[in-house]
Amino acid sequence: MTDTRPAASRDLSDQLRHPVPHLFVYAFAIVPALALFAAVPLAWGRGLSWLDAGMALGLYAISMLGVTVGFHRYFTHGSFKANRALRIALAVAGSLAVQGPVRHWVADHRRHHAYADAEGDPHSPWRYGTSPAALVRGFWHAHMGWIFDRSLTDQRRFTPDLLADPDLDRVHRAFSVITIAGLFGPALVGGLVTGTWWGAFTAFFWAGLVRTAVSHHVAWSTNSICHLVGERPWRSRDRSTNVWLLAIPSMGESWHNLHHADPTSARHGVGRGEIDISAGTIRLFEKLGWATDVKWPTQRRLARITAGR
Template sequence: MSLISRAPTTAIPPDNVPLPRGYDGTSPFPPDGPAPERGGGERLYVTVTALIVVLPFVALGLAGWLLWGSLIHPADILLAAVFYTVTGLGITVGFHRGLTHGSYRAVRPVRIALAVAGSLSFQGDVIGWVATHRRHHAFTDRPGDPHSPYRYGTQLRGLLHAHVGWLFRNDRTSAERYAPDLLADRDIRAVARAFPALCVLTLALPFGLGWAIGGTWVYGVTALLWAGLVRIALLHHVTWSVNSLCHMIGERPFRTRRHDRATNLWPLALLSFGESRHNLHHADPTSARHGVDRGQVDPSVAVIRLLERPGWVYDVHWPTPARVAARRAWRQPLIHARQLTGAS
């Protein structure tokens, strides 16, 4: 899944490089063009990436423990939860299941509203996001995938790459190739052009609401911190975890294409609004429901059902028992954390 769009560079996009024959699923991907300058060597790059991944979670827990009652207020938590839910569902229901995979069709106001909500997540303009994700499905876990954790073979380095490192590569996905339908949609083009303004709005709204609720600018600043910056950081890392962890750790009850190692990772199900039921999604990408087994949490599907009742979304691709059974892989092995390092 894409984060912030980057301008084209002179590097050759991987989607223009023919796939090597006989890829074995474990070897590192071949080079796809000149790498961007990192200015401090590979070791420093990996260290900085690890800090970016780990420190936000550590800082969040420490700050919440130290600052409760002084620089964090109940209104901040409420606003953060509301903004996280709205922007997260904008990504999962709008960007992903709707615009990327066509799991349903939506009336124009709902289509635009979901595209705006997803854009408020700070994960890039809607057309770039969709193009990158479609490319991920076209080349899942093989050369051409923009954020496969197997880019460097079965190594921990690949996990860091899939989580956040891929964002720093000169690696542009062609919207003309992967999202021509959205380029032809004037409403979606307008939302994509408005992305910078929506980034400002997603920070300004918490600040303004916090000030209005608390009555002072201090409340506005703390709301900006928790319902703005921390909320964005948390949603980013949850989204990145679907790219990384949900291709390396978890269960694989459904068959996917060759080399596609998407998994179900239940601890992330609630925070990701059902997106971590990733194995079924890769087995049946157009399915509106990802958590199809008993007890599997999938909040996004509840929203789609709610929108379907008044006819705001329609032509929903609901999974049938026969379709699910046809994709079931009864002997698919469990992927363990020890495989991150290539252990047998």
């Protein structure tokens, strides 16, 4: 649907999401979250099998790395170069996280870096001010409120390289199919392995809904928590922070201050004990010959962004 707002207000978004897919945004944000609330009593009632747990953890790792390594470090920032097979695989894996099609995700994130914690940032927690009430409102906006905005970031401005890639165009357009496969594929496996409808349901519940909800809120915490509280050992022009507690579930994305200080770096956690699973995955791809020209941090790069210099 074409945006009819004045041109002056359409410098960052070029269209409005159609009402039908916009309803699915609400569904994919709310239904998995409700499943997460139901998870504890269901598990207490023995509604979680080893098969469910294995599929949930496996799909969580694949989809989160698809986002962190693929959508974020590769497609958004060009932290390395990937061969065609890896490029397509990362786009599909990232789509399994149900955080939006690849071009929408990348356009929003490039816009975030262009206007980080300033006017134009799609999800800054500082949007409404610095008072306690404003920060509560800002936290909600940064964490998930912003995804309910129908305005879509202008892909022609922020993702011209992705628009020109026919492989990514196919993956982008196949987002709905990939989403259905990621949500209902576990149910098919669970039903076939156990031979019961209950096995199909619990697999759908844990590896489909709960897995999606957890990955959503971990990813959204980078937008909210990692711009509000934490350490800032690196010099950046915004309020990004490092939050160690989220390092493992976010696959290293919560070393967010380093990332904003040096966005193209393939490694975000560079200090002693700063676990960065995404960087380790990129290192594996490099050793296999699937990734090249990796932008690893060097002492010279780090010296330029050390806080206080």
